[in-house]
Structures are given as structure tokens and as C-alpha cells.
Amino acid sequence: MNYWYRAYGLTLQSEIACPELPEIDATTSPDVVIRLVQSIASMTGSNETHFSDIADVALFRIEKGREILVHPTVGAREEDVRQYLYGVGLTAILYQRDESPIHAGAIAWGGQAHLFCGESGAGKSTLMTQLRRRGVHVLCDDVGVIRQGSDAIVRFYHGVPRVKLWRDALTHFGIGTAALQRDLTRLDKFHVPLDVVAFDALPLGSVFNLQPRRDVDPPAIVALSSRETLEMLLRNTYRPRLLRQLGNPGHHMMRLVAAAGQASGFEFHRPWNLDRLDACGDTLVSHLATTIPTGAAA
């Protein structure tokens, strides 16, 4: 049995059901094929193969940017296998394809994608959820790909449409955890699915560096130079070790230079307090409404 999905602007044909990914019609020429392998004997590879052995979950064989073979460990939970498939599996595929995955949450506004970078714990997902509550279209909270088209425009292709939230944030938003999937590594974190959107990509608009600050209130937005924006994007290269192993660091950097040239970069100083989330949403929405000419939310 095969399923067809779309993520990062790629078409996937998969023998593993991936309910977290947007489904598409069957296609005869998928970009990536995901196969379920029962026998470990098929898991041999060449020097172009990347192996990832996740204890108690699965062995992944990732080949030439085209194929992922998955050999689950006996007794492994399907959800866990899928999380690693989305994580190391698709990331390795992206780097083998000479793509540039960026660690960022993203929203659609005025026909553009606006990214939110920040260290783990900076509050990306919480902010994405706050904006979503205001009717802003949230694309992802974790990873997307930056790609420059033949028209020279840099676009953002979102990955898995979900938001990962800690229990305190869920409580703040009044979201129950019963129907949610638990995060792999962090037991008090849960995955909230997002609405699936009809498009793959939007031109890159702004890039925000999210900075939780105990000494700042109200929230503040400060413009960055193109070079500072480039630094921010470089710092948020997703899984840089895989880039060095499998990708093309030079091409990656060229892409980020193009992205930094096109995007408007900002620091977003966010008061470190869930009670001030409304104020953060106000500040961002009014900033976007003033800076994006077309105004209305996409």
C-alpha cells in the first residue's frame, strides 16, 4: 500500500502512513520514495548512503536524495518511527538534494512567508499558536526549506504542519492534551496539528529573531542589517552536522545570502511571560500590517 504526501515542496510516495503530512493525489514520478523494509538484509548501502540507527525505533537508509528505507525495530511505536522519519530521514534527504532546511516557525501574511527563528525555548511555538488564535495563517513551527527560483525569488517551503507545545502553554491556550501526540524526547511537550494549506511555498518576506527578555516590556521590534540577517539565518541552519556530511555548504551559504538580501530582518524582543503573549501578538500584527503593503493576512 502506498500513500502520497507533500512536504518541503517535494512529493513523497510512502509505504508508511504519515497522517501528519498533507496528502496529495498519486503521482507516477515522486521526488522521494519511502519504503518499509522487514529484513535487515536489504539495508546495505554504497558510499552515497546515509545510515541512521535510532535505538529501539528504526534503522534508516537514506539514499541519493531519492529514497528512504525504514527498518523498524520490533515493538517500536509507529509514531516514534514517523517522528524520526520527519526528522533525520527528511533532513538527510534534503541535504542530499542540495537543499537548505532552516530551523524556524513560519506564518503566511500578505502573500509572503515570515520566519521566526530562535533558540530552543525562545517561544517560537507559543508565539505561532498566539498568532494562529488571531486568525494568522501559521505554516509550521519548526523547519522549512529556503530555495531560490529561476526567477531569482527566494521562497520558503514549509515542512510538517504542526506546532509543538509545552504543557504550560497548552494550559494557557486552554488546549486539552488527550487527543495530542506526545513529543519523542520531551514528555511534557505535545504536537498540535495545523490546517493544511493549498500552496507549497511563498516568497520570503521577513525574518525575526525571537529573543525572550526578562528586562523588556512592552515587546519591541528592532530592524537588522542584511549581514545581521545573514548571520541569523546561518545560525539557524537545521542540523548543521548533516549539512557538512551530506550537503553543499557553499551552495547553502549562497542561498542564505540571497535570502538575507531579499528579506527584512528584525529582532523581536519578547517579554518572558506567558501573560504578555497577547501584547506580543499585538506588536507583531501591527508591525506586519504597517510594513507589508498588501496588508491583509494571507
Place this chain on the structure above:
Amino acid sequence: MISASDTIVRDETTLVSALDDELIIIDIAKGKYLAIDRIGAAIWEAIAQPVAVETLVDGLADRYAAPREQIGSDVLAFLDNLASRGLVRIVAE
């Protein structure tokens, strides 16, 4: 070390891109980039073809109406920086 009597040329495979007023030269081996200003960018343009360092310095001294000695030492320092990253090399006469 590059000296005034050398003829040099930039490495053709280097990835370069403009960002605002600067030129971003990508140093793949180090996984870093070098951001150079307008004068650096003018030098980068000038060494697309093999050129004698003295000729390069003369040209820049004229263009920016600056003392030749000053320009000379700045250019050599800049070229040494590029050479240490393999972005420029000395060619045989």
C-alpha cells in the same frame, strides 16, 4: 606571503554574492564567509584576470587618490588574507 613583484589571480571556483554594499566571498573550507567593502570588491574585480600586484596598487592609488605606500600595504594585507583561504593564488610569469 604575496609580495609587490608577484602576479596574482583570484580562484575562479569561489562563490561570491553581493549583499547590500558588500561582497560576500564564501570560504567553503572554513564554512565561513568574508564580507568585503567597496575597495575590496574593486580589488576582487581587478584580479579576475592575472595582474601584477604593482599594477593593481598603481590603479587603486589613482582611482582613490591615496598615497601609494598606504594603498600598497593595505592591498598586500588583503591579498594575504585571501591567499590564506585559498581564494587567490600567485601565477607564474
